[in-house]
Amino acid sequence: xxxxxxxxxxxxxxxxxxxxxxxxxxxxxxxxxxxxxxxxxxxxxxxxxxxxxxxxxxxxxxxxxxxxxxxxxxxxxxxxxxxxxxxxxxxxxxxxxxxxxxxxxxxxxxxxxxxxxxxxxxxxxxxxxxxxxxxxxxxxxxxxxxxxxxxxxxxxxxxxxxxxxxxxxxxx
Amino acid sequence: xxxxxxxxxxxxxxxxxxxxxxxxxxxxxxxxxxxxxxxxxxxxxxxxxxxxxxxxxxxxxxxxxxxxxxxxxxxxxxxxxxxxxxxxxxxxxxxxxxxxxxxxxxxxxxxxxxxxxxxxxxxxxxxxxxxxxxxxxxxxxxxxxxxxxxxxxxxxxxxxxxxxxxxxxxxx
Numbered sequence: 001x002x003x004x005x006x007x008x009x010x011x012x013x014x015x016x017x018x019x020x021x022x023x024x025x026x027x028x029x030x031x032x033x034x035x036x037x038x039x040x041x042x043x044x045x046x047x048x049x050x051x052x053x054x055x056x057x058x059x060x061x062x063x064x065x066x067x068x069x070x071x072x073x074x075x076x077x078x079x080x081x082x083x084x085x086x087x088x089x090x091x092x093x094x095x096x097x098x099x100x101x102x103x104x105x106x107x108x109x110x111x112x113x114x115x116x117x118x119x120x121x122x123x124x125x126x127x128x129x130x131x132x133x134x135x136x137x138x139x140x141x142x143x144x145x146x147x148x149x150x151x152x153x154x155x156x157x158x159x160x161x162x163x164x165x166x167x168x169x170x171x172x
Numbered sequence: 173x174x175x176x177x178x179x180x181x182x183x184x185x186x187x188x189x190x191x192x193x194x195x196x197x198x199x200x201x202x203x204x205x206x207x208x209x210x211x212x213x214x215x216x217x218x219x220x221x222x223x224x225x226x227x228x229x230x231x232x233x234x235x236x237x238x239x240x241x242x243x244x245x246x247x248x249x250x251x252x253x254x255x256x257x258x259x260x261x262x263x264x265x266x267x268x269x270x271x272x273x274x275x276x277x278x279x280x281x282x283x284x285x286x287x288x289x290x291x292x293x294x295x296x297x298x299x300x301x302x303x304x305x306x307x308x309x310x311x312x313x314x315x316x317x318x319x320x321x322x323x324x325x326x327x328x329x330x331x332x333x334x335x336x337x338x339x340x341x342x343x344x
Contacts, residue, residue: 001260003335004328007270014253073256074277077249081186084245088173098179101288105246108280112316116273116323123328125342144284151288156176156295163175170297 004124009065011117016056016067018075018113022049022106025079029099032091035158037150038100045143052136059129078106093158100151107144114140176296181237183289188228188239190247190285194221194278197251201271204263207330209322210272217315224308231301250278265330272323279316286312 001007026046033039060067082102085095114137121130160167173179198221202214232239254274257267286309293302332339 001257001264001266001270004266004269004331004339005335007266007273007331010270011273072249073252074246074249077244077246077252080245080249085173092173094173094176094179097176097292098173098182101179101183101285104288105281105284108284109277112277112280113273116276119323120269120328123332123342124339151291156292159176159179160295163177167176167296170295 004120005063008117008120008124008126009063010070011113011120012056012059012063012065013067013070014072015110015113015117016053016060017070018072018110019049019053019056021072021075021079023053025082028086029082029103032086033096033099034091034093035096035150035155037153038096038147038155041143041146041150042099042103048139048143052139055132055136059132062128062132063126074109075106078102078109081105093155093162096155097151097159100147100155104144104147107140107147110140111137111144176292177235180289180292180296180298181235182242183285183292184228184231184235184237185239185242186244187282187285187289188225188232189242190244190282191221191225191228193244193247193251195225197254200258201254201275204258205268205271206263206265207268207322207327209325210268210319210327213315213318213322214271214275220311220315224311227304227308231304234300234304235298246281247278250274250281253277265327265334268327269323269331272319272327276316276319279312279319282312283309283316 023046026042026049030039030042033042057067085098085102089095114133118130118133118137121133157171160171195218198214198218202211205211205214229239257270257274261267286305290302290305290309293305332343
């Protein structure tokens with residue numbers, strides 16, 4: 001790693017691999033949701049993620065680099081954690097709440113990753129790449145906010161109801 | 173996973189293990205920094221992290237649960253990614269910029285994790301636990317903002333300077 005351009009290349013390849021992994025993980029999560037809004041949000045984000053993969057390919061073309069070549073270890077761990085949630089019992093509002101927690105961790109990983117890559121691209125004067133990275137960053141932030149919204153408006157309440165007397169008691 | 177209390181327990185154990193892992197990783201990152209402000213920020217955050225481990229033990233005591241029993245796979249991946257940065261060449265301002273990127277991903281993981289756990293603790297009426305989790309959340313947000321500040325004020329500029337003619341050209 002000798003230049004900031006090389007660091008940026010490394011970061012973009014990491015994000016590209018992370019998004020590719022996510023396109024495989026999101027359908028599995030959506031399939032287990034009992035809450036319709038959550039299922040729909042994850043399906044919508046899957047389409048967004050597929051668009052982000054294409055946008056990253058464009059960013060790489062503009063920068064004259066290859067998108068492939070890295071395995072994102074952090075996303076592997078995040079997805080493993082999501083799979084732990086999915087394998088722990090049957091689909092339920094409580095599993096939904098766990099899915100939201102896991103998905104928000106994924107979104108935050110990406111928010112940090114795109115934030116740094118966007119700033120470095122901007123500082124290096126790669127304006128088109130910076131703009132594309134900024135657009136993806138805003139999508140990730142919106143996806144995180146949407147998940148928060150679903151947790152607060154319905155899933156957590158449903159999960160309390162499903163938690164037996166102690167959970168229902170805390171709803172008053 | 174049958175109740176929201178069990179989900180909360182799982183989330184807190186995940187964060188506890190994540191912080192424990194981080195107390196071992198932060199000194200390695202700090203050791204490789206060439207920028208003094210960055211080194212100091214990571215050392216300060218190590219002390220904060222040690223305090224957070226104790227605070228989580230208190231949270232577990234208040235909730236009548238054990239802090240141990242989980243391995244945080246996501247933090248394992250995040251730390252592996254940080255180690256890739258540290259092993260890629262000699263310490264330099266460019267490595268510093270990579271360290272900041274890796275550390276901000278760690279902070280964002282924790283921001284997502286504590287945000288969810290705090291909300292669920294609050295909704296379950298565990299007010300003391302919710303307050304302690306909120307305090308840790310604010311520390312993580314401040315640590316992320318501090319890293320951003322160091323990147324913008326000094327590290328990225330130093331890294332551009334160290335990137336040869338192309339990097340220096342983008343400084344104008």
